[in-house]
Every structure is written in C-alpha cells, then in structure tokens.
Amino acid sequence: MTEAYVALEGGHVIEGRGRAPGTARGELVFTTAYTGYEESLTDPSYEEQVLTFSYPLIGNYGVREERFEDDRVHPRAVLAKELTEDVADWLATEDVPAIDHLDTRQVVTDIRDGGAMKCGIAVGEDVTEEDALAELEQCKAMSEHTDIGTQVSVDEPVVHGADNDGETVALVDCGAKGSIVDSLIARDAEVHVLPYDAAVEDVEDVDPDVLFISNGPGDPANYEQAIELVREFVEDTPVAGICLGQQIVAEALGGTTEKMNFGHRGVNQPVLDLESGQVVMTTQNHGYTVDEPGDHLEVTQINVNDDTPEGLDGIEYDVLTRQYHPEANPGPEDTLEFFDDVLEMADQRAKRAVPADD
Numbered sequence: 001m002t003e004a005y006v007a008l009e010g011g012h013v014i015e016g017r018g019r020a021p022g023t024a025r026g027e028l029v030f031t032t033a034y035t036g037y038e039e040s041l042t043d044p045s046y047e048e049q050v051l052t053f054s055y056p057l058i059g060n061y062g063v064r065e066e067r068f069e070d071d072r073v074h075p076r077a078v079l080a081k082e083l084t085e086d087v088a089d090w091l092a093t094e095d096v097p098a099i100d101h102l103d104t105r106q107v108v109t110d111i112r113d114g115g116a117m118k119c120g121i122a123v124g125e126d127v128t129e130e131d132a133l134a135e136l137e138q139c140k141a142m143s144e145h146t147d148i149g150t151q152v153s154v155d156e157p158v159v160h161g162a163d164n165d166g167e168t169v170a171l172v173d174c175g176a177k178g179s180i181v182d183s184l185i186a187r188d189a190e191v192h193v194l195p196y197d198a199a200v201e202d203v204e205d206v207d208p209d210v211l212f213i214s215n216g217p218g219d220p221a222n223y224e225q226a227i228e229l230v231r232e233f234v235e236d237t238p239v240a241g242i243c244l245g246q247q248i249v250a251e252a253l254g255g256t257t258e259k260m261n262f263g264h265r266g267v268n269q270p271v272l273d274l275e276s277g278q279v280v281m282t283t284q285n286h287g288y289t290v291d292e293p294g295d296h297l298e299v300t301q302i303n304v305n306d307d308t309p310e311g312l313d314g315i316e317y318d319v320l321t322r323q324y325h326p327e328a329n330p331g332p333e334d335t336l337e338f339f340d341d342v343l344e345m346a347d348q349r350a351k352r353a354v355p356a357d358d
C-alpha cells in the first residue's frame with residue numbers, strides 16, 4: 001500500500017493518500033485558485049514550494065499542454081483534497097510527489113496561523129513518517145535559496161517576436177511565465193529574454209525601449225544583479241516589473257521588501273486603484289511584499305484586504321510595476337491593459353528622446 005506523509009515545521013506529521021511517489025521538501029503554501037491548476041503548477045514562481053490547493057477538486061477538466069506557463073512543473077510537491085487521475089498521472093510523470101485525501105482545510109488553517117512554513121514530504125510503497133521528517137530536517141528557508149534564479153532562468157538570451165515592429169523589450173527572466181512573453185508579443189513587441197544575472201552590457205546590446213523584470217521564485221533581495229540593472233538603467237530607460245519584478249524595482253530604488261505571513265495566492269484578490277477608485281480582481285502568487293516604496297516610487301494601487309502595495313509608479317523616472325499578475329493565466333483578465341500602459345510609457349519616452357522635426 002502507498003504511504004503518504006507531510007511533516008510540518010514543528011514536527012507534526014499528517015497522513016494522506018499517495019497519488020505520485022517520491023520525497024520532497026519546500027515552503028508549504030496554499031492557493032485559493034479554483035481553476036487554473038495547469039497554469040499554477042507550471043508557474044516558475046512556485047519553485048522550492050509545496051503547493052496546497054484549498055479548492056477541493058483539482059483536475060476536473062484534464063491536463064493540456066497549451067495551458068502550461070513553462071515546460072515543467074515547479075512546486076516540489078502538491079497537496080489537495082482530491083486530485084483526478086489526469087493530474088496525478090501528470091505529476092507522477094514529472095516526478096513531483098502528490099498527496100490527496102488530506103484535510104486541506106486544516107492545512108490551510110495551520111498555514112494561516114503559523115505562516116508559510118517548511119515541510120517534508122514522503123510518498124511511496126514503503127516510506128515512513130521518519131522519511132518525511134528527514135526531508136523537513138533538510139528544508140531551507142526561502143531566503144536561503146540565494147541563487148534560485150539559476151533554476152528557473154534561460155541560460156542564454158532568446159528573442160521572441162523578432163519580426164515585430166513595436167517596442168524592444170529586455171525581459172530579465174527571473175522565472176518568467178510564458179504568458180508575459182505572449183502578452184508583449186501580442187502587442188507587437190520584440191522581446192529579448194535575458195538570463196536573471198544578465199550584465200549591464202547584455203542589456204546595452206539589446207538597447208531596449210523598456211527594461212522589464214519578470215516574476216520569479218524566492219526572496220527579491222537575492223536577485224542582486226537584477227537590482228543592479230534597474231539602478232543602472234532607470235535614468236535613461238523606462239522600467240517595468242511584475243510581482244518579483246515590482247519587489248526588485250523597489251529594492252533597487254531605495255524601497256524595502258518584507259516577508260508576509262502566508263502571502264497572497266489565488267485568482268480573486270481585490271485591488272483598488274487609488275486614482276480612479278476602481279477595484280479589479282487579480283491573480284496573485286507571492287510571499288514577499290514591498291514594505292516601504294522609498295523616495296522614488298509612489299504607491300498607486302493597494303490590496304483591498306490588507307492595504308499592501310499592488311502598483312507602483314516612478315515619481316521622477318518612467319517606472320510602472322504590479323505586484324499581481326496582469327497577464328492572468330490563470331485568473332481574470334481585468335488587468336491586461338498593464339502591458340499597453342508599459343509599452344505606451346516606452347513609446348512616449350522614445351518620442352521625447354527624439355524631438356520631432358518641424
């Protein structure tokens with residue numbers, strides 16, 4: 001019989017039904033997303049995390065590659081109340097341990113009370129509680145994954161939309177979701193995807209209209225090179241960022257970030273635009289947040305639930321960032337116009353740089 005154990009920080013072990021074998025460890029988090037499991041499971045931002053779905057049935061519309069955000073599953077393991085055969089088989093093929101028939105309400109309550117925590121997972125014919133505890137023992141805190149970018153980034157620059165006539169984007173790939181690239185290409189941008197540790201010269205070679213910092217896993221403070229790029233280019237080049245990108249931009253420009261208790265992960269996080277007064281529903285997946293924006297950035301959007309910064313604008317620089325995922329996938333498409341706004345910012349800047357001949 002397949003055994004399946006989750007060892008929680010503090011040593012409490014819970015038992016479930018094994019659906020995909022293996023051992024794993026990671027930061028235990030939950031998402032309230034009720035659809036979009038293929039997109040969430042292939043989102044590189046979940047690297048080094050163990051993902052619990054709070055929605056009880058996961059997999060009821062199958063598994064289709066065209067909905068993937070990357071070419072592999074990123075969470076180290078998956079927990080749910082009920083996983084369908086399709087999803088369990090997919091995770092087994094990907095060597096990602098999966099457990100269901102757990103009381104996920106209790107797991108979510110534990111995370112809400114204790115914060116995102118370390119955990120150890122063991123699933124297999126003859127694994128024991130001790131195997132899960134041994135994984136927990138070796139589990140690192142998220143901030144200790146100091147070079148996590150190397151696990152999720154391209155190794156070499158890749159160009160998408162080379163025939164496009166629009167803005168040239170240098171996208172620093174800290175674990176970019178495919179939909180971010182797709183959203184830019186769909187707006188006629190030429191997208192140069194650069195490694196997370198790209199040098200200043202690599203960006204200069206692209207000569208971009210906008211420097212765009214992607215989403216990605218882990219602690220923003222560990223992306224020192226991307227922070228440096230923002231500092232280096234922000235005076236002369238518009239800068240944009242999504243999720244980790246917003247945090248990196250804040251770190252670069254005198255702001256601060258902090259770890260949240262259990263973060264925001266779901267597809268119905270309400271965000272208020274402070275200027276228009278409009279509230280939109282957003283997709284989110286983050287465990288860190290901007291604390292202080294610093295003197296060069298202004299908070300333009302906030303989370304309705306806890307007032308954390310959701311959008312930043314540059315005060316004297318051309319900067320536009322979002323903490324949520326405007327590209328959706330999964331989730332509501334209320335915020336896709338962020339990409340239009342970023343490309344418009346780049347276009348306006350280019351026009352200012354080359355005064356019209358009259």
Ligand SMILES: NC(=O)CC[C@H](N)C(=O)O
Nearest residue numbers: 215216218243244287288
């Ligand atoms: N989706 C993301 O980019 C996540 C950003 C960062 N790793 C966080 O957890 O806050």
